[in-house]
Amino acid sequence: MKKGICLGTVAPSWGLEDRIALIRKAGYDGFESHQPANEEEARTIAELAKKYELSIHSVMGGTHWSLPLSSPDPEIRKRGIEGVEQALRLAKVMGAEGVLVVPAVVDEKTDYRQAWDLSLDSLRHLVKVASDLGVQIWIENVWNRFLLSPLEFGQYIDELNRSDNAADKEVVGAYFDVGNILGSAHQEGSRQGLSH
Secondary structure, eight states, X not given: OOOEEEGGXXXXXXXXXXXXXXXXXXXXXXXXXXXXXXHHHHHHHHHHHHHTTOEEEEEEXXXXXXXXXXOSSHHHHHHHHHHHHHHHHHHHHHTOSEEEEOOOOOSSSSOHHHHHHXXXXXXXXXXXXXXXXXXXXXXXXXXXXXXXXXXXXXXXXXXXXXXXXXXXXTSEEEEOOTTGGGGTSOOHHHHTTOOO
């Protein structure tokens, strides 16, 4: 097993190299990077990771909250797709295995069914991009009120991996966050009135 940490949680006020050096000193094997602003920043992060013998296991897609892939507004969805596509391209530059993607946000503007349908449509295009780049899309469950049970989560990922755009049938996976699931997931005991 390899241990990694989110770069964004490590001494945010420090310089980039000092933060990456601290990750190594703390005994981690790698880290998850924020989405770089451009290729130059992506190359800098990759060079520093190499210098300190760390892997960049993933890139946090940076637009999925402000530009949800499930938005009823087609222009917002289009810009959201472009944002994740950029994250995939930068992940390739950085040598990262995958990009963390929040697939949909259920809120007062988007009900669950819309979130499911619209986000699948958005992601089908991105599956092709990811497959061509050799970078995976990792779907995360993170306070978005979506994919609340393991059955749905699995079905959603299977649908994307079965799409015509998925030349590599394992291009989409789960980025399962055991901490975030506590606030939103189905809990078997609560259904029966049991305390936890």
